[in-house]
Amino acid sequence: MKFIFADSLDYVDPAFDFIADRSPAERQPYWDDAYPHEILGYAPYDGVLVSRGIVGDHRVKGKYTASQARRFRLVGARKFLRLDKPEFAHLEIFGDCGAFTYVQDERPPYTPAEMAEFYDECGFTHGASVDHIIFDFDAGLVGMAGGSAEARQRFDITLENAEGFLREARAMDADFTPLGVVQGWSPDSMADAARRLVAMGYDYLALGGMVPLKSPEIKLCLEAIRHAVPASTRLHILGFAKADDIDSFHGYDISSFDTTSPLIRAFKDAKQNYYLPGDGLALRYFTSIRVPQAIENPKLQRAVKKGMFRAEDLVRLEALALGALRAFDRDEAELEETLHHVLVYSAPLFEEKPHEDCKDSPTLARLAQRYRATLTERPWKQCSCKICRDAAIDVIIFRGSNRNKRRGIHNLAVYQDHIERLDLKRAVEPSDDLPRRLCAAEQ
Numbered sequence: 001m002k003f004i005f006a007d008s009l010d011y012v013d014p015a016f017d018f019i020a021d022r023s024p025a026e027r028q029p030y031w032d033d034a035y036p037h038e039i040l041g042y043a044p045y046d047g048v049l050v051s052r053g054i055v056g057d058h059r060v061k062g063k064y065t066a067s068q069a070r071r072f073r074l075v076g077a078r079k080f081l082r083l084d085k086p087e088f089a090h091l092e093i094f095g096d097c098g099a100f101t102y103v104q105d106e107r108p109p110y111t112p113a114e115m116a117e118f119y120d121e122c123g124f125t126h127g128a129s130v131d132h133i134i135f136d137f138d139a140g141l142v143g144m145a146g147g148s149a150e151a152r153q154r155f156d157i158t159l160e161n162a163e164g165f166l167r168e169a170r171a172m173d174a175d176f177t178p179l180g181v182v183q184g185w186s187p188d189s190m191a192d193a194a195r196r197l198v199a200m201g202y203d204y205l206a207l208g209g210m211v212p213l214k215s216p217e218i219k220l221c222l223e224a225i226r227h228a229v230p231a232s233t234r235l236h237i238l239g240f241a242k243a244d245d246i247d248s249f250h251g252y253d254i255s256s257f258d259t260t261s262p263l264i265r266a267f268k269d270a271k272q273n274y275y276l277p278g279d280g281l282a283l284r285y286f287t288s289i290r291v292p293q294a295i296e297n298p299k300l301q302r303a304v305k306k307g308m309f310r311a312e313d314l315v316r317l318e319a320l321a322l323g324a325l326r327a328f329d330r331d332e333a334e335l336e337e338t339l340h341h342v343l344v345y346s347a348p349l350f351e352e353k354p355h356e357d358c359k360d361s362p363t364l365a366r367l368a369q370r371y372r373a374t375l376t377e378r379p380w381k382q383c384s385c386k387i388c389r390d391a392a393i394d395v396i397i398f399r400g401s402n403r404n405k406r407r408g409i410h411n412l413a414v415y416q417d418h419i420e421r422l423d424l425k426r427a428v429e430p431s432d433d434l435p436r437r438l439c440a441a442e443q
Contacts, residue, residue, distance in 0.1 A: 001246075002046035002256035003419045004094050005412065006239065007081065008054055009063055010263055011035045012409065016402040018394045021293070023402070030068065035082055036263075036409040037091075040386055044412040047091050047125070048081055049258040052110065052118060053098020059109040060101050076123035094258060095119050095176075096128040096238060099208060103133050107157060112164035120174045127174075128206045128238065129165035131158040131181035137213060139220050141186035151185045158183045158208075159193060163200050179206040179236060187224035194225045198233055204255070205229070206236040215242045215249075222252040243415070247281055247422050262415040263408030267398070271370060274396055274407055275414040276379050281421055283414070286379045287370035288407060289325065289342055290398040292349065294318040300348060309348055321345040322397070328375065329393035335375050343368055385413045 011033040013023045027033075037043035055069050056062015064072065072080045077093045095118070102109050108130045110118075119127030132154040138146055147155070162180045169178045180197035182205055184190030194205055207225070210218055218237070225235065234255035240246075243261040266273050272285035294300055294314035304311045324341035327333035343364055347355035350363050358364060380388045380396050387410040388395050395407050 001254055001419065001423055002092070003416060004047040004049045004092065004236075004256055004258035005036070005045035005263075006049045006051070006258045006260040007035075008260065009068075010260070010405060010408070012039060012402050012405045014039055018391065018403070021400070036412055037088060038082060039406075039409060040413060043083075043088055043091055044409070044416040045091075046256070047094060048077075048083065049094040049096065050077055050081070050124075051096050051098030051101070052115065053101030060098070062098075062101070073118075073122060076121070078123050092125045093123065094126045094128070094179075094236075094256075095122070095124040096181075096206070097130050099131050099133045100211075100239075108132055108161065112161050113168045116165055116168040116172060116174060116178075119176045120169075120172060124176045126179055126204070127169070127176045128179045128208075129158075129181045130161035131183050131208045132161075133209050134183045134185050135209070135212065136185040137209075137217065138186050139217055141188060143188050144192060145186075145188075147185040147189060155183055155185070155189065155193065159196055162197055162202070166200055166202065177204055178202065179204045181206045181208045181238070182225065183208050184221075187220040190221050191224035191228035194233075195228045198229050203232065204234040204236065206238050208238045210237055211239045211241045215245050218242065219249065219252065222249070222254070226252060244283065246419065250422065262411035263405070266408035266411055267404035273398070273411075274374075274379060275411045275418075276382060277414060277417060277421075281418075283418055284379075286374045286377065286396070288396045288398040289371055289374060290349070291318060291321050291325070291342065291345065292399055297349070299352075303348060303352055308352060309354075314345075314348060317341075317345040317348075325393055325397060335372070338375060339368060339371055342371060383410065383414075385410055387413070 011030070013027055013032065014034045015024050015027065015032070053060050054063050055072055056064055057069065062069065078084045083091055083093070097108060097110055097115060099108070110130050112130055115127065115130050134151045134154045136148050136151040158181060166178055166180065180200065180202035182190050182193045182197065184193050197205055207221065222235070235253065236255060237257040240257040240259045241261060243259040262275065271287050273288050274286040276284045276286070278284040292300065295311065300314055303309050304314065320341045324333050324338040328335065328338040344355040346367055347353055347358055347364060350367065351358040351361055374396065380393055387406050391406055394403055395410060397403050
């Protein structure tokens with residue numbers, strides 16, 4: 001099972017100064033910054049996925065600048081992502097259309113011919129057909145029942161585009177492997193789409209529209225699809241938001257999935273945003289310690305403007321919190337003393353009150369419990385990755401992109417190891433009776 005990282009220009013400044021809290025004045029973003037595989041010295045994934053919608057163009061506003069988008073087309077995906085070194089030659093580069101970026105449109109802005117040409121010119125190893133997301137979902141529908149008029153229209157558009165996309169890829173003798181995207185409003189409708197894609201000639205299918213679904217719903221879709229297609233058909237899950245639950249998906253013979261979850265949880269999850277390997281095949285999670293910039297945090301600045309706090313007082317409390325954390329890391333401060341300084345600075349942020357006025361609040365009590373667990377365990381000292389060795393306690397301070405994305409890159413490394421351990425487990429403990437059922441589906 002391959003873990004494909006969905007990139008969104010997720011790089012960090014390797015020269016960032018944590019003490020001064022700034023990058024060098026001469027820094028040129030992208031050119032001086034490092035992707036996860038560069039700063040770690042190895043790739044913490046089996047491949048990278050780039051969405052056309054992230055690259056962007058005159059129709060869809062992407063995340064790339066206009067010059068970055070031009071360079072991507074000019075030099076190709078591998079060189080742009082700096083994966084053109086021998087040690088990264090084995091990594092696969094997946095492409096999809098980024099259907100979420102045009103979800104409001106009546107039809108996708110890209111034609112099958114245009115996407116096939118894009119994948120081929122940019123050197124992708126795998127390219128997904130042009131799909132249109134269906135948000136309707138009812139697990140209880142049987143056969144092709146249900147589905148709104150719009151869902152059915154998107155179903156037809158996705159299949160029509162998949163047929164055209166495969167035809168174009170074959171006509172140009174493309175070097176990339178085409179993936180037919182499955183969309184549907186129920187497990188059975190998705191199975192029907194999968195069956196029709198296989199009949200077109202696809203042997204690698206990508207399941208779209210999975211992001212809003214819960215794990216049991218995704219499993220129902222996989223179960224239905226696996227009953228409908230030959231066992232030799234490979235399955236990829238696009239935008240797998242349940243990445244932490246991947247161990248429960250072993251019985252569905254997933255070939256690959258893409259996600260950015262381990263990285264973005266580092267700064268979008270308030271509680272479980274630092275990973276470590278757990279007992280057996282589990283992961284352990286820790287809460288990073290939030291110490292935002294006093295003069296940049298919007299909530300703190302609003303409080304200053306309202307006259308609730310003085311800016312100089314917040315800056316002083318911020319410095320005390322950071323200083324205490326670093327002293328703790330050097331074994332020069334006690335845990336409770338460090339925790340006190342952090343909570344004093346946390347009170348204006350979480351309660352919009354001075355610490356003395358809310359020190360017994362439930363919010364601060366819960367925060368203290370999570371922070372105490374983190375400081376007690378010192379997880380950054382239990383990790384040997386380059387991020388944790390170099391950044392030390394700063395990797396677990398929730399503060400600005402350079403710390404938060406470093407923590408995300410650390411999470412990617414832990415997650416890749418997690419996937420490899422699951423595959424090892426699977427090799428010695430075959431799952432249920434899926435092979436028998438797949439053979440039955442082929443007959």
